[in-house]
Amino acid sequence: MPDIRTITVTINGKSFTRRVETRMHLADFLRQELDLTGTHLGCEHGVCGACTVMLEGDAVRSCLLLAVQADSKTVTTVEGLAANDGSLHPIQAAFQKHHGLQCGFCTPGMLISLVSFLRDHKNPDEGAIREAISGNLCRCTGYQPIVDAALEAAAACYTQHEE
C-alpha cells in the first residue's frame, strides 16, 4: 500500500498543503501536484541540474529530494524569480539580453543556481561563474552567453541580497 503523508510547503511565498506518496520526489511534486512546470527534469539522477530549486535559500536538486523532505520548509522555483508585476529578475533580463538560452530547458536550473550563487558573491570573475554553473548542463549555448549574462547581472543580484 502506498505510504501517504500530509505536507505543508511554502513555495514562492505561498503555502501549499497536500497529501503525497512518500516516494514522490520534490520535482514531481512541484510539476504534477502543483502545476509548477517551470522546474524541469533532465536526468533524474542529480547531474544535469535542470531541476535546481532553492530550499531554505540553498540551491538543491529537486529530483534528489523527496517531497516529504520539504515539509515545513520554503522553496523557491523559477516561477518565483520575476516580480509580481511580471518584471524580470536582473539575471533573467541579462539572459534575455545575451541570448543566454536557446531551447530553454536548462534555463530554470541555471537561473536558480546563479541567483543562489550571485546573492553571496560580490564581483565574481568568469572562472567563479563557470564553477557556479558547473553542475548545470546546457547542450545549446556552449555556456558563454550564460556566463556573460551572469557577469553583467552580478552586481544587481548581490545588491538585491544586501537590501
Place this chain on the structure above:
Amino acid sequence: MDDIKLPGMLQAAFLRSPHAHARISSIDTTAAAQLEGVHAVLTLDDLGPEHADRPMLQAYPNPRIKQNILPHLLARDEVALVGQTVALVVADNRYIAEDALALIEVDYQPLPAVVDCRKALDSAAPKAHSSAPNNLAASFSNTFGDTEAAFKHADEVYEIDFLQHRGGCHATECRGVIAQYSPHQDGLTLWSSTQCPYLIRRMLARQLDLPESRVRVIAPNVGGGFGPKAGFYVEEVVTAIAAIKLGRPVKWIEDRREHFTATNTQRDQHWHLDVAADNKGHILGVRGRAILDSGAFLSYGLLLPFTTLAPLPGPYAVEAVNVQFDVVFTNTTPNSPVRGAGRPNAAYAMERCIEAVARGLQLDPAEVRRINLIKQEQFPYATGQIHPNGRPIVYDSGDYIGTLDKAMALGDYAGFKKRQVAARQQDRYLGIGIGACVEDTGVGPYEGCTVRVDPSGEVLVESGAADQGQGHRTIIAQIVADGLGVPFERVHVTIGDTGKFPQGVGTIGSRVGVNVGTAANDAAASVRKKALEFAAKALEVNAAELEIEAGIVRVTHVPEMSIALGEVALRLTPMTGGAVPEGFTPGLEATSYAASKGPPHANGVNIAEVEVDIDTGKVKILRYSVAHDCGTMINPMIVDGQLIGGVVHGIGNALFEQMIYDEAGQPQTTTYADYLLPLATEMPRIDIVHQETPSPLNPLGLKGAGEGGTIPAAAAVVAAIENALESFGVVIGYYPVTPQRLVELITAGAGERCVEAMSTTPPA
C-alpha cells in the same frame, strides 16, 4: 512535452530489453495487469494482428539497402539491443506504470552479440539478427576522378587509420509523446518531441492505415533536438495505438536512462584511407574504405552514410576520390544523425589527410590547407560527386582562403610558435590545430510559409518546421517584418503543427533558415505587392509612388495620404452586403513554397590552441577561434549562438563523450556520471569572426548555420593535441581523447611515432 496535461490523460512506461541479443520464449503480463491503477499492459500480440508481421516502416527507403531490418513495435521473438521495446504499461501515473513493469515476466534466452563494427563482417562474428544471413546492411562506394592515376603519379602515399565515435543526442529534454484519439472528430492527434512533424504524420498514417488527413502531429517547443529527434520511433506508434485502444489520451515521457539506449545515437565509423600527394603537399587523390556501424536497425535508412560521403573532399580541390562504405549491423542502439550528421566525420577524414601530408612532408599544416583549398575563382565548384538525388554536388560560392586567413588572424596563428617555445621553457606543452570544413546546408526539397495580415494590423505567419531552440520564429519574423514593412513585434509565427500549416518537412541539416526563409521572403513580397496594388487603387496613385513603413502604406513624401495594412486586410475580407474589390481575391495573405535553387554551401575554419599536461593527460583549451561564412546572416546573435553551441558539442566529441558497451553489448555509460558532457568549467571562450559570401542560389543569399561550429571542431582539437605532443610522436587513432589514453600514448611514444592501436571496445 511533459508540461502538457490533457483531461483524462494516462501515463505510459515501456518495458525494455535488458539483453543486447536474446530470444524471447514467453511474456507473462498477468500480475502487471492486475495491479491497481493499471489500465492496459500491451505486448505485440495485443496491438492487433496487423502489427504482428509489420515491423516499423522505412522512413528513408533506398534501393542500395541490402537488408532493411527494422524493429517490430514491441519485440516479437527476439531482441537486438538493450533498450528495445518489449511491452507497454498504461496506468494512472508513471509511478504505478513502473511498478507494473517490474511485475512483467519475460523469459529471455541470451544470444551472442556483435558489438564492434570492425568485426561485424568477420565470418565468425555473431549475427546481430539470428534470421539474417550476415551483418551487412548496405555496401556502396562513392567514386569520382581517376584515383588510379593519382596514386600512380604521387610522390608520396600516406596510409591513415582512425575510428570516429560521436556519442549521442543528449538534448537536455528527453523525448516524449502524447496521443489523443477522437474517432468521430479530429482523428489522431500526436504531440511529439520530434524535429519532423510532417515525417511523423506520414509514417504514422502508413503504419496505422489512416489517411494523413486524420493524423495531426504537433511538435511543441522542446528542449533541443540535435538530430536523433528527427527519427520515426516505435514509441510514437505504440503510444498512439494505446490511446486509440483505451479511448483516453496517453502520455509517454522518456527518462534519461531510457534516452541512453532508446534514443538513436551516432555510431562508430572506422576509416582506412590512402592519401596520394605530390612533394609540395597537394593532395592528388584519396582512396579507402570505411565501416559504418548502423546499430541494430536501419532506423534512418542510409541517410547518415550518405551525408558522410557527400561532403568529401570537403573544402579541398581534390580531384580523385574512391571510398567504399560498408554499413553493418551490431547489437547496439541504432545509428542516427547527430549535429552535423556525418559531415563532422567527413571533415575529420579530410583533416586527417591534411595532417598526414603535413607530417610526412614536414610542412606547416596551415600551408598544406592553403594550397589545397578551393580558390575563389573556382566557384561554382563541382566536386565530381553525384548526390543521392542524382544531381552533381556543386559548391555555390565562398572564399575558403578568406576564412582560413581570418581564423589564423583571430587565433594569432603566426604568434603561436613563440607562445609554444615560451611555454616549453616552463615545461608546458602547447599545441595548435586547425579544422576546416564545407557544409551543405538548406537541403530541400521544400518548406512553405503563409503570411496573413489580420484586420487588426497584426501579421500572422504559419510554417511547418518545428523549433527546438534554434530561434526559427525570430528569424522568420525578421524576414517577414523586413519584407512587408511592419514592426517585428507585430509579426506572430506559428510553426511545428501539421494542423496549422498543410505541408512541410522538418528541422534537420541546417535547412530551416534557407528553406523557410526563402518561402517567407517570397510570401511577404506577394502580400506587399497585393497591399500596394490595393492601396494604389484606394489612394488613386501609382503603386510605384507608395512605400510601406511601420505597417502603413503611404504615398512617398505625402504622409497624410496613407492606409494601414490592417485596413487593407479589412477591406479585402468584406462580410455579407459588402463586395470583394474588383480585380482582387479575398484576404491580404499569400502562401509560398519558393525554394533555394540548390543547397547553399557554408564554410568555416576552427583553430584550437591547447595545453596538454603530460603527467595527467589533461587537455585544456586555451584559445578557440572560429571563422565562419553562412552567407547573409539574418540574425548574427543567433548565428553566434549556433556556432558557439556547435563548437562545444564538437569539443565534447573530441574530449569527453563516449558511449561504451562491454563485449556482451551491455552499455556501460548510462548516467551523466559515466557519460561526460561538456561543462562550463571545461569550455573555453570562443572567438568568432564572420565572413559573408551570399549564396547566389536564393534571393536573400542565405546559407545554413546550425552545424558549422560542430563539423570541424573535433578535427581541430585532435590536431592541436598531436601538435602539443609532437616531440613524443603521438598520433591519435580515435576520439574522444581521454586523459588516461593520452598518458599511455605519451609513455609508449617515448620520442618515437606511435600510431595509436585500437582496442576492441574503446576503454573508458
